[in-house]
Amino acid sequence: MRRKSLLFLLSAFLLTAVVHDEALAQKDKYRNKANDPVAQLGYEKKLRWADGLFKSGSYYNAYDYYQQLLQEQPRNPYLVYQAAECAWFMRDYIPASKYYGYAYSLSSTLYPEAIYKEALMLKMQGSYEQAITRFQKFITDNPKTFKKLKKRAQREIDGCKMAMNSVNNPIPANVKNLGANVNTAYTELSPYPLGDTALLFATMKSNNIVEVGKEKRSDYVSRFMVSHKFKRYEERDTFQWPLPFLDGRFNDDKYHVGNGCFSPGGDRFYFTKCLENEKNEMTCRIFCSTFEKEKWGNPVLLGEGINDDGSSSTQPYIAKVGKKEVLFFSSNRVLQSRGGYDIWYSVYDPRQKTYRRPQNAGKQINTEGNEASPYYDNRVNKLYFASDGWVTMGGFDIYSANGGPSRYTNLTNLGYPINTSADELYYIHDPMGKPDAYVVSNRPGSIALKNPTCCDDIWRIQYEPKIYAMGKVLDQKSQKPVAQTVVKMVDEAGNIKTYNSENGEFQFLTARGHNYVLTADKQNYTSTRATVSTEGIKRQDPDDTVFVTIYVDSVFIDKDFLLKNILYDYDKATLRPEAAASLEELTTLMKDNPSLDVRIFSYTDSKGTEAYNKNLSQQRAESVVNYLVRNGIERSRLSAQGMGKDNPVAPNKTESGKDNPDGRQLNRRTTFRILTDVPTRRTIYDSSKPGTIGEQEKNLELGEGVEDTEPADSDSKFGNPGSRVN
Template identity: 30%
Template sequence: MLVLGNPKNKQINIPMKTKILLILCLFASVAQAQFVTNNKRVADVYFQNKEYYAAAEYYKKALQISADSVGFIVPYGFENKIKEESPKKDDYEYCVFQLAEALRLYKNFIDAEKWYAMAKDFTNPKYILSTFWYAETQRSNQKFEDAIASFNTFLEKYNVKDGYAAKARTEIASCQFALNELRYPRLFRLSRLQNNINDKGSNYTPTIKGGNFYFTSSRPIGSSGKKEVLSDKNVKVAKKETPFINAVYVATGNPLTESISIRKTAVDGAAKESAAPAFHPNGKIAYVTSWTALGNKKIYQLNATPGVGKDWSEPIELGGQINVKGFNAMQPFVTRDGKYLVFSSDRPGGSGKYDLWYAPIRTDGSLGLAVNMGKVINTPDDEEAPYYNVSTKKLLYSSNGRVGMGGFDFFESEGDFGKWTEPRNLGYPFNSSKDDLYFTPLDNADSEGYISSDRESVCCLEIFHVKREFLVIQGILLDCHTRKPLQDATVTLADSAQQFKFTTDENGQYTFKINSNRGFKLTAEKEKYFSKNISFSYDQLAQKDTLFSPELCLIPYEIDKPIVLKDVLYEFNKADLTEDSKGKLDYLYTIMVDNPTIEIELSSHTDSKGGEAYNMDLSERRAKSCVDYLIGKGIPKNRMTSKGYGKTRPIAPNEFPNGKDNPAGRALNRRTEFKVTKK
């Protein structure tokens, strides 16, 4: 007999069928309760399988369950009521930290920042990295000054000698770089594609072939999604649908229009998941990244798919020279001349995590041994998504191991697979505080194309159209004396990151086209002329698309030929420079700064009035006062000598032929000169 309590404490006889039904309901209730109390464990299983979105949802459920219904879970806001050694506190802190981790790993940095803000205050040392990741999410959310403060806090309390301290210092430099980039943005125009290319899931690796737009997407595939069971030894997780499969798609038409036809391609064959197609210029081979299983791990490998147009054969795995067992190879790129396959891999022999490698493509289509692109390009972190222009010899790729805006940034280097220049960050807004990868061009100059970025998303990469804009600087270089054009002079334009040189034509003209308006210096040089520098600030350039500088002229000179410094005057009968004269000497100061290798003699002369010894002494003191003034402004003493000539070197008559005084002539003789003694 089953006995149940009732308000009057009487026994009630229940028929057997009813008993069985009640027992089943009770078991169902217990089973349901057990499933709810396992939210933390369910979340852990999803997390271990890198299903971070699902993991985050279950960590949220665990944190929202009341303390009365589940013994080991504490709801948000109850932390102050828990004793230090309480197991409730341990599980609560664990779920908060894991929730922050899951949110960060599926790139929801806005919500991740909120949970790291809580986790960073936990005293348990196993959560000490919370402060580091809190700073990272602040940086991703463009709170650069706050991120700098948080990284410094992390460095103050983190004493472990590993990569996190070095990474924190790099991130501080990146935040400072980003603040400067936001203040002085580069000349790029970006726009997110507004059509169905950017559908659900991630959309990335844009590639153009034969007028068609290929890209990778993890958008839902209705019937191809398979049910999976995730579990561990402690808990069985409910079956999950996995409709988000990475696959290669092709869009027919202009990707910049609002509506476009999209279909899944056969370029990846029967592969469960694949991405990042790269087409050989002969159009007969496509190289594709495919996912393969190695035990419980997912491994990326490169396959080659023969075929033409829609008729693609089944992909063929590339050999061991590309795919090293147990390691990843991904993101292929084929140079326009068909000579090299460039890719990213974490195989042995690199500088760190993912490095860029290249393999020669032989005339028969076979591949040679892969070669690492070297430490100028690769860092201890990740280098991915290579693109190389054989015409300009410029390599464009993404790295998260250098100072930049944050996440993966685009960098540019020049070289020919043997030697590379130091990579240059392409700056904001080409780069953002999140991940920016996969450039593909629309023209041979790489001035327009597509990139992938999650800058406007809370989780996923999207495809953007990008176009470089340019500031044009034009001018004519003249001889300051004759006003005639100077041909074959060198004009150099330099900013903080790069410089360009131009040789003037027969009309003295020069033209520059640059992708920056953040301020620069223009330097004009020609043999037997003083070089000249002109600087332009960001404020002068910010609202312009063309800058004309027609009045740039150079002053000629000859070694040991004196040049008069006009209107350099002194106090009466003294060697002291007048204030106006100091301004005139600044002209010579500028020449000395613009021409840092020349050495000069600075001399002073008097007229015929007064005794010879007196005039010699006065002129010596006046010449020295000029040199002292320039030394005071920072010109090195060893580049200048002073000399007084008194009245020994007149350049005009002090008297007329009839013996009368010539005031105009004497005025010319009272002068200060300089001459170049060494180039």
């Protein structure tokens, strides 16, 4: 089974189980190992067979035979490393990390880079803490070698930290797989929305293993398909079974076809044709078809330097940038390249119908790694593209940059959940209405032929309305802002976000369908709470801002506070129903101010002996403590003390010596005292989270900004082995 880079994704290892002859089809022909003649070979012959399969690109078959050989020699570092390499090429990150780690433990001298690759595979599966540890060990274990790769390892560590922060602060968006009508077990690519009713994309449209020789070539080349949305479904963006795209003569029985887009006027259609050579290397060319005389003309190979001899040109996207039509594309040409695949552009002259000489998009966009799938949205004047050379959450991430076509600013990683630990490419917005989007990814949840992350699907990005909770922290007495305060926002599930307010102002980005409680935390202050509800908000609703105020007051240590209506019947310690409101207020105070320790004092009237009243009042104080504990307050923060008949607040008897029931009732009371304000239990601001209003908004909406971040260095020996563009 030979894996072919069919769908031309820079990162995406397209899992096409395509085989070129009976020798490479061996594994499929003999599915029962007992009937497989290769399985019966001796060690040396089977090893040569496995190595031959590996060199030819048949990684799945090679992987199976390396595992058979490992049963004979389980501690052979070469076999372990080769199994790891196969798993990496198959984008099966979990066994890849396991085998790389084992190879390093068996022979770190022979395979010193294995620990770097292990860390990379841990990162690609989202195990960021483990990946950081292994990247750091790679740096430590190689003090004098692998200079470029160590710099890249540090870049990967930065990416892990960015990813963890982004996952904890996701942008308001849902990302959903388009489903089995559109996606298959093979790779889908280049989604292109046709208005709001249909989606053009490229696919092989197969869920079964394809063997060359048993099927016609036209059965396994990729081709354009179009899928229309169901009109009457409650859930939008539900797509029908796709049909061949027959607008023009674009699909070809010989070539892999994809990456389609229309010119701004709709009269030209750009796309790519790709063909693999004997070494399974894909070369792509950009074609253009013009609509004339009520039909599409024959596709014409673009000249004028757009298609460069000896390299691939792919993923065209043409858009208006200012008053000019600009054709963006990705190419691995060498001259003026920054390394790998770069984003290039050419200005189109509609009068002369010619293209200017292509120019590199520059160092603000391109790195020594790979950049791919450019898309320009002239509504916001931004270029979107995929890159594995900047700081990323996994493999390829989607980035945006303002400006164009040659100068760019504000390079930004779009953040989670658009980007994940897997590969993301082909980001594109809807052409009208709310700017939802599409992206291609091999994240878990994709329809897979072999392993959960083998293959790329098209995913739908549905942006949520941006609902901000904005406000101030004010001093209860002076009504002035309180600076240097940590504001906390907690949802109904207990998830917490913090904001370091330098001047008393704060802003949070909330999610739809939640109830939030906001409090402030500052040494020697207690906080009230504010609430924000987003439960009634719909996805189609516009952005909104809710303004709230949080009041704080000075903490009074060792001062008694009366709990109103915490009164008791004669000779009883049971809490009365009217006590609930005051007890809830105390519970809220304790929850919103976790640094406080409190002592509960309870009293009796003067009837009864000293010893009896001490015991009864102790029971009353403990009844309050038990109530607080039942409602979520740690017992360690509470203490109870019965005061008996001490310190009456009203006369137990009248001046004439008669019993005074009203006074006795007031004396049967409860108070509380703040004993300590423990600094270590206050919320400590996490400096990795956003800290000012402007920065918070940018980071939460778009993930971590990376403007002015240098690109990662590439090392061709250890670069992504699955890098292909088409």
